[in-house]
Amino acid sequence: MEDRFEFHEATIADLARRLRSGELSVPALAEAYLGRIESIDRAGPVLRSVIEIDPDVAANADRLERELRDGRDRGPLHGMPILLKDNIATADRMQTTAGSLALVGRRPPADAALVARLRHAGALLLGKANLSEWANFRSTRSSSGWSARGGQCRNAYATDRSPAGSSSGSGVAVAANLCVAAIGTETDGSIVSPSSANGVVGIKPTVGLVSTAGVIPISHTQDAPGPMARTVADAATVLTAMTGTTSAEPDAAAIRGARIGVARNVDRFHPRVDALFEEALKALRSAGAELVDPADVPHIDEYEDPEWEVLKYEFKADIETYLASVPGNGPRTLADLIAFNEANREDEMPFFGQDIFDDAVEKGPLTEPAYLEALATCGRLSRDEGFDAVLAQHRLDALVAPTRGPAGLIDHVNGDRSVGDSSSPAAVSGYPSITVPMGTISGLPVGLSFIGGPRRETVLTGYAAAFESETSHRVAPRFLASVD
Numbered sequence: 001m002e003d004r005f006e007f008h009e010a011t012i013a014d015l016a017r018r019l020r021s022g023e024l025s026v027p028a029l030a031e032a033y034l035g036r037i038e039s040i041d042r043a044g045p046v047l048r049s050v051i052e053i054d055p056d057v058a059a060n061a062d063r064l065e066r067e068l069r070d071g072r073d074r075g076p077l078h079g080m081p082i083l084l085k086d087n088i089a090t091a092d093r094m095q096t097t098a099g100s101l102a103l104v105g106r107r108p109p110a111d112a113a114l115v116a117r118l119r120h121a122g123a124l125l126l127g128k129a130n131l132s133e134w135a136n137f138r139s140t141r142s143s144s145g146w147s148a149r150g151g152q153c154r155n156a157y158a159t160d161r162s163p164a165g166s167s168s169g170s171g172v173a174v175a176a177n178l179c180v181a182a183i184g185t186e187t188d189g190s191i192v193s194p195s196s197a198n199g200v201v202g203i204k205p206t207v208g209l210v211s212t213a214g215v216i217p218i219s220h221t222q223d224a225p226g227p228m229a230r231t232v233a234d235a236a237t238v239l240t241a242m243t244g245t246t247s248a249e250p251d252a253a254a255i256r257g258a259r260i261g262v263a264r265n266v267d268r269f270h271p272r273v274d275a276l277f278e279e280a281l282k283a284l285r286s287a288g289a290e291l292v293d294p295a296d297v298p299h300i301d302e303y304e305d306p307e308w309e310v311l312k313y314e315f316k317a318d319i320e321t322y323l324a325s326v327p328g329n330g331p332r333t334l335a336d337l338i339a340f341n342e343a344n345r346e347d348e349m350p351f352f353g354q355d356i357f358d359d360a361v362e363k364g365p366l367t368e369p370a371y372l373e374a375l376a377t378c379g380r381l382s383r384d385e386g387f388d389a390v391l392a393q394h395r396l397d398a399l400v401a402p403t404r405g406p407a408g409l410i411d412h413v414n415g416d417r418s419v420g421d422s423s424s425p426a427a428v429s430g431y432p433s434i435t436v437p438m439g440t441i442s443g444l445p446v447g448l449s450f451i452g453g454p455r456r457e458t459v460l461t462g463y464a465a466a467f468e469s470e471t472s473h474r475v476a477p478r479f480l481a482s483v484d
Contacts, residue, residue, distance in 0.1 A: 005036055005177055009476055012076055012180060012234045019068060019079050026068065026079035030061040030124055033081045037126075037178050045159050045479035049172035051086050051150040053127040055093050061124055074122030077241050083182040085170050086128040086149070087135055088112045088225065089214035098216045099133035099147025101347060102340045106328040112214025114183065114225055114242045121241035129182055130169030135190060137166075137218050137315060139352040141415035144168050144194075148348045152410060156198055156477035157444055161407040162416060165193035167202075170228050174200045175477055181229040181238045187218045187311065189404070189423030191226050192435040196403035196447030199437050199474060201235045201464065202228045204423075206454045207430035210242045217318035219311050221375065222427055230474060232436060232465040239457065252469055254462035256288030261295025261394055263401040263451075269420035270405045273446050276439040277402045280448050280467070284400070287466045292394045297425050299381040306381075307428050309374035312360040334361045351412040382428040391453060398456070398463060399425075403435040403447035426451045436464045437473040443483045445475070 007015070007029070018024035034053065041047045054060070064079045084090065087098040089108035097103035111119065118125065130150035136142055145153030145168035153168045155161035156175040163172045167184025171194030174182050184191040186204045195202025203226045210225045217223055227238035236250050262281065269277070285291060316334050323332050331337045338357050341348045363371070390396065405419030426433035431454055435447035448467065450460045468474075 003177070003476060006032055008177055009230060010180070011231055012080055012237050015080065015180065016076055016078070020073070026065040026124060027058065027061040029079060030057055030081060030126070033126060033179060040176055040479070041173070041178055045154070047156060047159070047172050047176060048151050048153045049130055049163070049169040049176065050083065050178060051099070051128045051130040051147070051169065052094055054125055057124065057126055064122060064124055067122070074120070075241070076237050077118070078122030079124055080180045081126045082118065082123045082238070083126050083129045083170060083173050083179045084115065085131050085167050085182070085184050087131060087185060087216035088115060088183060090115055090125070094128055096216070097149055098135060099131050099149050101148045101344060102331050102337055103326070104149070106326045106330050108214060108326055110214060113211035115214065117242055117244050123241065126179055129167070129173055132166035132168055135166040135185060135187065135216070135218055137187070137311070138354050138356055140355055141352045143351060143410060143412050144416050146351065154410070155407050156479060158407070158480045158483045160409055160482045161444065162197065162410050163194055164197035164404070164407055164418070166190035167228065168194045171195050171198035171200060171202070174198070174228050174230060177476070181227055181234055183225060183242070184228050185215055185223060185225045186427065187222045188307070188427035189421060191228060192403050192423050192433055192447070192449060193421065195228050195435045197407040197445065199440070199445030199477070200228055200230055201232050201437070202226065202435050203235050203239055203457065203461070204426060204433045205239065205457055206432045209455065209457065217315070217322055219314040220318055221310065221314060222430065232461055232468050236461045250461040250465035252462055252466035254459060255284070255466035258289050258397045258463060259395055260284060260289045260291055260463070261390060261396040261399045262291055262293035263297050263399045263422070264294040265296040265300060266401040266422040266425065267420040269402050270441065272441045273402050273405055273420060276441070276446060277448070280400070280438050280471070283467060283470045287470045289463070292396060295390055295394050295396060295399060297386055297390055297399070299386045300425060303378050303381045303428055304424070306374040306377040307424070309370065310378055312356070313363045313366060313368070313371040316360045316363050317366050352415060378428050382425060387425055387429045387431060387453070398450050398452040398460060401449050401451070402438065403449045406441045406444035406446055422449050430454070432457045432460055434460045434464045436468050439473050440475060443480065
């Protein structure tokens with residue numbers, strides 16, 4: 001179907017120009033996106049990607065408009081409609097719940113640090129995006145995109161397909177043009193996976209580059225908030241605001257002469273994904289990259305078990321620290337959350353349980369030898385003898401791999417099923433990765449990931465921008481009921 005939305009596929013630069021010329025106002029822009037959410041997310045295809053609208057969004061839009069007309073221009077994000085994943089704290093009238101009924105009414109005492117930066121940059125926060133409850137860290141049989149508060153979020157390209165990852169609502173909302181950009185969080189795949197499955201750009205930054213203060217946690221050694229947008233330039237602009245750094249346009253020319261390794265061993269993918277990957281490699285060569293093929297990542301199959309050990313230990317410690325910091329009545333410990341879910345089983349566990357919670361609650365403090373050994377093993381295998389080793393061996397500037405296979409069907413009986421996933425090397429090492437659309441399979445998007453060393457986001461966005469310019473694979477969704 002033809003998409004007649006006035007701001008269909010609009011970029012930050014497009015909208016900024018119209019706002020500053022007076023052709024468009026912030027309130028009018030906000031009203032258009034709110035109408036779009038009502039017609040596409042809550043009616044029409046019923047995507048369920050937005051869990052809540054900020055009740056003060058109209059007042060905030062008016063304030064930002066007055067500032068702009070009075071000459072107080074906060075920069076490129078001034079007035080831009082952005083959604084936040086519902087595990088990112090806001091000290092306003094919105095909820096912050098990680099999709100769980102257990103945190104309804106528990107208002108955080110302050111904005112998350114990244115939210116404060118976005119507000120300072122002039123972003124208009126439309127509301128909160130749906131997500132996989134507890135950022136997909138409750139059950140090994142979960143259905144991505146489902147939360148007790150928001151219900152089942154659906155892929156924008158085929159609504160019987162999974163939106164993937166835990167930042168599912170963020171990815172779907174960006175793909176469906178319900179916002180200019182959205183913020184997700186990643187522990188292992190939760191930005192890049194829904195970005196790939198929903199045909200958008202996602203940046204998983206170096207752990208620590210964007211503050212996690214005020215973000216409902218899983219793991220302090222792997223959690224990383226990041227932007228999701230329809231273009232590399234827009235994602236880079238939002239990341240700049242999240243970090244408070246000086247804005248810089250992605251330098252697509254940086255790919256000329258860059259040595260990029262082809263990580264052939266990251267996972268086994270769908271044959272049609274592999275075919276798209278070969279075409280992507282041709283495009284990278286055409287853009288001027290020097291490919292080193294293969295450049296396999298050592299030990300990639302050896303840190304799954306220690307990673308899970310680390311995540312369970314850190315989740316118990318970190319979630320209890322977070323719960324203690326939030327005023328109001330409700331669960332204060334992981335054991336309390338487990339008890340809440342059991343007491344509210346019909347609403348909280350209609351499809352899958354909480355086996356990850358059950359395992360994590362048995363873990364001891366972060367001083368235990370089992371945790372320290374697993375953490376050391378993850379660092380050694382993923383960084384020292386893994387990513388760092390392959391970069392040094394081949395004198396590489398980055399690695400590339402398919403991000404994941406096409407989105408699987410939503411399955412509340414068996415849980416998620418997907419073919420291929422390249423997120424773990426960047427996730428466990430804490431290094432940055434960027435996914436950009438690589439093409440479609442039967443109308444379902446798949447992405448290409450650029451993975452680099454620590455704090456190499458600027459370089460990676462340049463490579464991603466070059467690939468984006470060379471290929472233009474972004475295709476807007478048509479909200480089909482299914483695909484063959």
